[in-house]
Amino acid sequence: MRPDLDDAALRRYLLGLLPEAEAEALEEAYFARSDVLERVRGVEGDLLDDYASGRLEPGEKGAFESRYLASAPLRERVVAARALRLATADKRGPAVRLVAPVRWRVPLAIAAGLLVAVLAFWIRPPRSPQVTSASVPPDSAGPLETPLPRSAVPVGPSGAPTPTTSARQTATRPLVLALSPVLLRGQERPAQLRIPDGTDTVVLELEGDPALVPPSVSALQAIVKTVEGGPVWLGDARRMTDARRPSLLASAGVPAERLGPGDYLLTLSVRGPADGTLYSYFFRVGR
């Protein structure tokens, strides 16, 4: 192995950020020598743990998620790292630790690397003042504007409908699913959604730190993929402002027909040739 390939370089390899020539040299080395392979695997273990602990820098986090969450075998390692992290966080006993409530930390601290998975649901009547100002602003009309769903049922952490809703709620009540950036899938359960037949669109409200979003001349886009990396939807994310919800950045209307049961990763980014990824969000559509 080249002497200049230190742990940081191995980390870049695992994130897919190492130049191809160096990556090939490294691969040649770990094919030939078991100690090199062990070393790369050791660096991978620390990388996984850093992700599970919310210690990755934003650039690393994006690269990590696009690689490790897009592949089922690598995702299993993420799950194992989550488990290991939970087990090592407090050695008094995993069962006690794992059922302890996870506190919601303020989104503005996300940039500092805190792990937050905050999920909230809002059920609001269409065209009400609250919806107009908070989720569907009057200036949101445009070629990509999507209608609100006729109905949808949010579900709680147990998978059952939340107390405020039921599967028989009226068809005219739309669901807006608010998502905070999830730095660690499973630190809390992902936002869950059950979409009844006849629903047209699921409106996802995307939260984060407004200070990290470039000026309004830059268009935002949302890309939804399955956690396996399968493409689902690409479209504009409309900027949103609401004095009552300063962390609300944008919303995206995703056709409900694209969201079958499963886990999804939504990436909010600045439209352009360069990688302008701002935040990633997880959500789950139940059966």
Next chain:
Amino acid sequence: MPAKDAGRGLTAGAFASLLTRLDPDAERAGSAYEHLRRALVSFFAWRGAATPEDCADETLDRLATRLDDGVAVEDVPRFARGIARMVLLEHWRRPDVRGVPLEELGSGPATVTEAPDDDALPQCLDRCLDELAPESRGLILEYYGGEGRSRIDRRKRMAQARGASENALRSRAQRLRDQLERCITRCMASPVGDTKS
């Protein structure tokens, strides 16, 4: 010795050729084979293959067949890596693993898979930790605990306390981690949280 691999579709002669080329000594050949397979599985996983184990086995099959055919190979691991790159390219060409450009998405519903139940994770973790020997459980929790400088220092102390090198300790921790990972994966995939394969 991975005798099961000989029944994967390879002839016994081809498998023997591969082992002999890896090392004339049978025991060392077995170790070399295991390393090569681990390297292949890691390579395919890190390169994003959907089925790293299958790709690794396909690579080994082709490698053994070529060796058995008498192809002159100077550097077996390097030759294996060359085959692996071809297998990876073929893997990506398969329709069932090939992605569709977002721009080409049609109007049909997306195909997605059901996600594992996160509720199962704490239970699976407990069960899998219970399957480890107490000393191993203590080692893995201590080795992967902490962060940054304190973690590095802790690992040094752990190695010193055990009279082992840091590399040896890392290998041991990695093996335990692999074992725990396999157990958790099995458990999460099982409807009743079974940790046995």
